[in-house]
Amino acid sequence: MTTTPPPAVEVRNVVKRFAGNTALDDVELTVPAGQVHAVIGPNGAGKSTLFAVIAGEHRPDRGTVHIAGQNVTSMAAHRRVKAGVARAFQVARVFAEMTVEENVTVAVVAAHGTSRVFWSGGGLRRARRPVAEALEEMRLGDLRKRQARALSQGDRKRLEIAMALVLEPKLLLLDEPTAGMSPEETAATVELVHELWTHTGLTVLLTEHDMQVVFGLAQQLTVLNRGTVLCTGDPAVVREREDVREIYLGAST
Numbered sequence: 001m002t003t004t005p006p007p008a009v010e011v012r013n014v015v016k017r018f019a020g021n022t023a024l025d026d027v028e029l030t031v032p033a034g035q036v037h038a039v040i041g042p043n044g045a046g047k048s049t050l051f052a053v054i055a056g057e058h059r060p061d062r063g064t065v066h067i068a069g070q071n072v073t074s075m076a077a078h079r080r081v082k083a084g085v086a087r088a089f090q091v092a093r094v095f096a097e098m099t100v101e102e103n104v105t106v107a108v109v110a111a112h113g114t115s116r117v118f119w120s121g122g123g124l125r126r127a128r129r130p131v132a133e134a135l136e137e138m139r140l141g142d143l144r145k146r147q148a149r150a151l152s153q154g155d156r157k158r159l160e161i162a163m164a165l166v167l168e169p170k171l172l173l174l175d176e177p178t179a180g181m182s183p184e185e186t187a188a189t190v191e192l193v194h195e196l197w198t199h200t201g202l203t204v205l206l207t208e209h210d211m212q213v214v215f216g217l218a219q220q221l222t223v224l225n226r227g228t229v230l231c232t233g234d235p236a237v238v239r240e241r242e243d244v245r246e247i248y249l250g251a252s253t
């Protein structure tokens with residue numbers, strides 16, 4: 001008998017307010033393990049805030065977040081990383097003065113560096129291989145000695161994904177992974193993420209503006225509008241909804 005694993009992410013009744021502005025208003029989201037799920041919606045809909053709540057960067061005012069069946073609502077962000085959550089930001093956060101390779105190594109140190117076992121066990125040396133693999137996975141091997149500041153926007157975003165990947169997450173959060181990329185870089189990134197998902201079967205939750213990207217990657221869509229979920233479903237079905245077209249698709253085409 002096989003048992004179904006718990007959902008990778010389960011957000012229930014989440015409310016998040018910023019100084020009287022309700023960014024998330026009773027949001028529900030369920031992402032089954034192994035799914036590529038996209039959260040779409042216009043600017044200011046609450047997508048990045050929802051990611052911050054899932055990653056543990058913001059504590060919700062109400063509601064709960066479960067990751068792989070575990071209630072993490074009050075768990076700190078760095079502990080969620082250990083529980084298998086890694087994220088890349090809408091605006092890539094990399095160390096401009098460091099090389100590509102150093103940035104990915106720093107991601108490992110940031111995740112494990114407070115552990116004595118890491119340092120005494122030669123963690124840095126043992127990190128070399130996963131670092132090289134993450135760079136290969138994102139096709140950054142040739143650029144590994146380049147300073148991050150010299151990268152194109154697309155390469156920088158891919159570097160940030162590599163910094164998340166090196167942690168071998170079970171859940172990868174990508175906030176607008178193709179923001180600021182050229183159409184060629186966008187297409188290449190979609191392919192890389194798709195390949196990655198095919199290899200690893202990890203759960204990917206992404207927000208995206210570009211509908212081509214969404215339809216190229218996501219198996220399920222959730223539409224957010226003004227902090228509330230308008231609907232969740234199959235991309236082909238969601239796309240045809242009149243209300244979705246009105247608030248989002250209509251506005252972008």
Ligand SMILES: Nc1ncnc2c1ncn2[C@@H]1O[C@H](COP(=O)(O)OP(=O)(O)O)[C@@H](O)[C@H]1O
Nearest residue numbers: 018021023041042043044045046047048049050
């Ligand atoms: N740290 C913050 N402080 C105050 N308001 C915020 C903060 N983060 C987001 N907001 C507000 O919450 C709403 C949702 O923002 P956001 O989650 O960034 O939307 P999206 O990512 O969909 O564009 C917006 O009105 C935004 O101004």
Ligand SMILES: [Mg+2]
Nearest residue numbers: 047048049090
């Ligand atoms: Mg955003």
